[in-house]
Amino acid sequence: MVKSVIKRDGRIVEFDKKKIIDAVTKAMDVTDEGEDIVLAAEIAAAIAKISKESMSVEDIQDHVEMELMNSPRKEVAKKYIAYRNQRNLARKAKSREIFKEIIEAQATDITRENANMNADTPAGMMMKFASESTKSFVDECLLSEDVKEAVQGAYIHIHDKDYYPTKSLTCVQHPLDRILKNGFFAGHGESRPAKRIETASILGCISMETVQNEMHGGQAIPAFDFYMAPFVRKAFKEEIDKISEITGEDYSALKDVQLDDYIKRDLLGIQGNDRVIQHAVNMTVSRVHQSMEAFVHNMNSIHSRGGNQVVFSSINYGTDTSAEGRCVIREILNTTYEGVGNGSTAIFPIQIWKKKRGVSYLPEDRNYDLYRFACKVSARRFFPNFINLDAPFNHHEQWNAEDPKRYEYECATMGCRTRVFENRFGPKTSIGRGNLSFTTINIVRLAIECMNEPDRNDRIQKFFHRLDWALDITAKQLCERFNFQKTALKKQFPLLMGALWNGSENLEENDTIESVINQGTLGIGFIGLAEALIALIGKHHGESDEAQELGLRIVTYMRDKANEYSEKFKHNFSVIATPAEGLSGRFTRFDRKKFGILPGITDKEYYTNSNHVPVYYKCTPKHKAEIEAPYHDLTRGGHIFYVEIDGDATHNPEAIMAIVDLMDRYNIGYGSVNHNRNRCMDCGYENADENLEECPHCHGRNIDKLQRITGYLVGTTGRWNNAKLAELHDRVVHK
């Protein structure tokens, strides 16, 4: 008696006669004589009787063919065999087409999926080949039926599906202090505890680059200034020692002198101990500056991530008020302002200013001067972005201004916007944790499917009903992936589970990560709230109070369901305002194919990012803030507020400060200011004109246009996928 079936991927499932009956009747349907259920049932029964406990899919199909050949319906056998061959060929052909596209370096969406990846290089191409292979494997072998249908129906999108079989997690905030203090073992190389600022900054790079190969998402450092600060003092002490050695005098008492700030000054006129101190300070500042330069340069150029990509790196800083911390902040800002190479804008790491009243924002705050500087840098270089630690949902009860380790209670974000802070299964912190996976719901399609209801209330009712279904399926899928991820062994993620992830220090090499990964979050994402609202009531939330009310109702509903799932399934579920990149065109394409061109909905190439006001809608930054702010509280998995400004803010840092004031007033969690940055590749001239074709300085026509896409900067918009380009053209400046 056959009890179980071995699927192509090795999974064992229960033997089900119905599947054989279905396949046989399908083949019968395309013959002249048509269906014969009785015969189909007999064949299924015959196979069930085979004296093997389990059979492979191929074996079963072989037997079906034999039974059909021995039956009065031989022509069905022919159809069955033909169909079987077709499926095998299709499986291969699909890959062949895709591979051909990759080889011919066509500017299709496959090669343009991620804006910062260079898919034309061999490493990039290998990545794409691998990616396309795993995606179809996952579809066919790893997803349960109803999930697969929802994916194929363009209702949900599983992010980083290509990494699914590897059991990888998404992202993590690096507790760099642990590594710098204890050293680490990175698989092939070991590192002792760091002693110098130069080493510390490079270890920051190595940590992120190494773990990037163990995860499918971004890497971030949550308190860059705090982590680097001890090494500034160490450098100062080394410099004092050098002076002692050169002069033969003993200046070691000066090593612990109190300093308000590390500021370079000319030694002219300074005598005695003060001169020694100032010289040591000058040398220290130079060394810190060089270390920061090396850090930025490294993160901006080393392609350590699979597929010839630079690491998706982010650093958070701004709240260390010590002289050493301020030195780090000042020099990272200086480096950023100066730019890499010949003064180009560094695309990575994404930098985030931690704005906090009493520390780094108000005119009376210790770090106010650095905050002003940060705004100036932001006006020129797009970064830093700003995380608002004063938003109520970013508060932490245990934060204390005197606590030297208070950064553990400061929310930190990934540059793309992913936020991990609350925790049902451990301490509330951003550090040493991250997201496990996230899946996005196409709420636009759900709304479109309700458009045929004439009565508005019925339409909205139906929408919530459909949303329920989509949320349930998403939660199920996230749990399924979690259950797969938890079987990974610690040794598969050597550095992540060796030195970074909270609780991993208690794991043995061959333990699974099951006991610790519940610290991470599962993200339920959504795209196109604006288009969904247009589908439901004809207007989007930027232009109508009613739409805004409904929009908030929808996202509140999602948040409440996420909380329910957390209780029910015992995971950290949260709602994320999905950063949509490769996704922003895909859903639109599918929906347009099925439903045609619907004005305001599928008549453009993209759907609006999460709960943002559509980029084509003209409104002031204040109005946009009023509309989008309430969603930040509901999307604890991550959110962002963008403003497009008119013109060159380089000499107008006050404009950036005014935007941060806006964020402060409306309790926006995370925000940044977008503008154009054109750079003449010939002479280095930069400005913010909208459509610069010719350099006003040297009249060259070799212009690199830098813009922000989903939080990451990309130059030369030629590398953007079609949907994102279309969205860029629609972007209206907010005045």
Place this chain on the structure above:
Amino acid sequence: MEKTFDAKNLNGTHVIRVLDILEETMADGPGLRTSIYCAGCLHHCPGCHNPQSWDMNGGHEMSIDEIMDIIISDEFSNVSFSGGDPFYQVEAFTELARRIKEETDKTIWCWTGFTYEEIIADKRLAAMLPYLDVLVDGPFIMEKKDPELLFRGSSNQRIIYLNGKQEVPIEGTVPLKPVK
């Protein structure tokens, strides 16, 4: 000196001929600003980037009250007067500037084609100066055009701090003693 244009509505409070009001713009001075573009200018500088603003009867009338409402509701912005040339409606703009200073903490930047010297020599025009923070003065001269200049078009134009407070160092600006 050319005749200035001064309109009163029947109630005696002043109205301004306005082309447009931009809220939260960052192109007209530091930070975000509410920019009031008035209609009417008789300088007719060759190469002006906004000749549509010359028509003295252009735009539409707005009362000072209406304009104040917009300025006050644009919370995060300070104010800029431009156009056209606000000094061709000097009484009305003086009234507006006075109210802004009385009712808010906002700073006012004002662009004009007159030179500072011409303004202080004329009692009517000089009346607005006490209420302004910064004056950007002078006609646009094409031969002196320089795209690198901040907030002005040609190098003869100056950014003049009228109340002696220079909040933000800007290259090429001229701090003067406070106007009495």
